[in-house]
Amino acid sequence: MMLKKIIYFFLIAVFLILGCDSGKNSKLRVSKNKIDPKKPLAWGSKQEIIVMSDEDEWKITEDILKRSLEKIVVTTEEESVFQLRKVSFDGMEQFYKHRNIIFLSILDSQSDISDFVRKHLAANSFKSAQERKGGMFTAENVWANDQQVVFLIGSDLERLKQLADFYKDRLFKTFRKRWDERISANIYSRGIIPYSAFSRYPWTVQIPKHYREFRRNDENNFISYIARLKDNPDRIIGIYWEKAETKPDMIQWMLDTRDRIGYEFYEGDIYDRKKTEMTKIKLNDQINAIKMYGHWGNLELFVGGAFRGYGFWNEEQKICYFIDNYVYFPEGYKLAGLEELELIAKTFQPKKINKKQSLKQEN
Numbered sequence: 001m002m003l004k005k006i007i008y009f010f011l012i013a014v015f016l017i018l019g020c021d022s023g024k025n026s027k028l029r030v031s032k033n034k035i036d037p038k039k040p041l042a043w044g045s046k047q048e049i050i051v052m053s054d055e056d057e058w059k060i061t062e063d064i065l066k067r068s069l070e071k072i073v074v075t076t077e078e079e080s081v082f083q084l085r086k087v088s089f090d091g092m093e094q095f096y097k098h099r100n101i102i103f104l105s106i107l108d109s110q111s112d113i114s115d116f117v118r119k120h121l122a123a124n125s126f127k128s129a130q131e132r133k134g135g136m137f138t139a140e141n142v143w144a145n146d147q148q149v150v151f152l153i154g155s156d157l158e159r160l161k162q163l164a165d166f167y168k169d170r171l172f173k174t175f176r177k178r179w180d181e182r183i184s185a186n187i188y189s190r191g192i193i194p195y196s197a198f199s200r201y202p203w204t205v206q207i208p209k210h211y212r213e214f215r216r217n218d219e220n221n222f223i224s225y226i227a228r229l230k231d232n233p234d235r236i237i238g239i240y241w242e243k244a245e246t247k248p249d250m251i252q253w254m255l256d257t258r259d260r261i262g263y264e265f266y267e268g269d270i271y272d273r274k275k276t277e278m279t280k281i282k283l284n285d286q287i288n289a290i291k292m293y294g295h296w297g298n299l300e301l302f303v304g305g306a307f308r309g310y311g312f313w314n315e316e317q318k319i320c321y322f323i324d325n326y327v328y329f330p331e332g333y334k335l336a337g338l339e340e341l342e343l344i345a346k347t348f349q350p351k352k353i354n355k356k357q358s359l360k361q362e363n
Contacts (some may be wrong), residue, residue: 035145042099042144046182047336049175050095051086053104055109058086060157061104061164068168075306075327075334076295082175089113097144100175103151106160107134114358117151129153134160136167138174148178183340193225202241202317206347211237215265222265224324231328233305233337237344238265244320247313250290251278254311257322271296271307272334283323283346287312296326306334308342314350325346 020236022313044050049069051058070080087095087113095101105114107129118126121137129135133155142149150171154160164171193207200218207225214226214236224238240261262269283289289312297304307326314321325341327334 010107036141037145039141039143039145040097042147044098044100045083046099046179047081048083048085048098049100050098050115051084051102051104052087052089052092052095053102054088054109054113056157057104057106057113057160060161061152062086064161064164064168065102068172071172073335075338076304078331079335081335082179083160089116092116097147097323098314099144099147100178101147101149101173103149103153104160105150105151105153105241106157107153108156110340117153121151130155134163136163136170148175150174180339184343187340187344201239201351202319203239203321203348203350205239205344205349207237207344211235214238217265220264222261224265231332233327233332233334235329235341236324236326237341238324240322240324241319243318244313245318247315248320250302250311250313250320253290253320254278254290254309254322257311258292258307258309258324261322261324267298268300269296269298275321281310282311283310283312284349285346287348287350303328303330305329306338308338308345310345310348316353317350319350321348321350 014276046242050064053061066084069082069084071082072078072080082100103113103117105111105117107114107118109115121129125137129137134153137151137153139149139151141147152160152164153173154163185316187208187210188206191209193209194206199203201223208227211225211227214224215238216223220240221242222238222240224236227235238261240257255276258271262271273293276292278290278292281289281291289310291308291310293308295304296307305326305328307324309325310320310321310323313319323345325338325345327337327341329337
């Protein structure tokens, strides 16, 4: 009991400024800082989420939270985006500085967790939860630097279950966004390859400085970069482009182009078209592209891995682009590496055509 009281007093000041509710008219105070260097650095895997909960709250929301946060992505095996780890309030002292934490609580319960949250929520946050019989509240850097905390509160167990289901997509987006922010902060901490390196090309992209040129064939409009780090997957991003006066069938063009890239530039790499999937994606928040993903392999070298490709046609330039990302890491997980490469791909930008110069050349 003494330990719990110490925790209460130690954390009370922080909880007075908690709050971020999903309502558009919410007046809850929210910390917008992604980094707080005055606090110790949060610890733990970027993909692990601690769920601070009593047994009943966990039991009624477990399936919903796992379906939401432990989404399966197939690389060369099934990998979950996040992994949940349920912890009781007795583990608070050990886990309160973890990177990712979810609190599950009941408004009027007398349990340690609910009592803790109820006593230390800001007054307007608690009032909002009472009026709406619960809610989802988020906070950043509560006890540590680079920390994401979510509070999911219900008036009773059934209401908590309803809210877990209602907020499941927002909950996933909250932690997914923070994961991407952490990856970006890490890979760009040492800067980027200067844009002058792409002066000869009709495009630019923000390649992290620790990536090195891997394969280059200017005659056939292809260049790739690689990042290698011990105990991490090899990460390769390649860019291919070709002139096209009219927009081709992009799906067929991407399938054929991925064949060509593997054969001509990567020593005969192949992929299984039947196991390749397609979806729509935005690059640089403005380019409508098609994303393809699947497995690659090389029968001669006996190696393989996972890949993601992104294709689109730029009407102004009359150019088709294919951004080819793949990882190689036989002994470990590949999802984080693919996510890193996708964040880089999303910075891709075709250059604007200088119309005056274009007219001058035509004349």
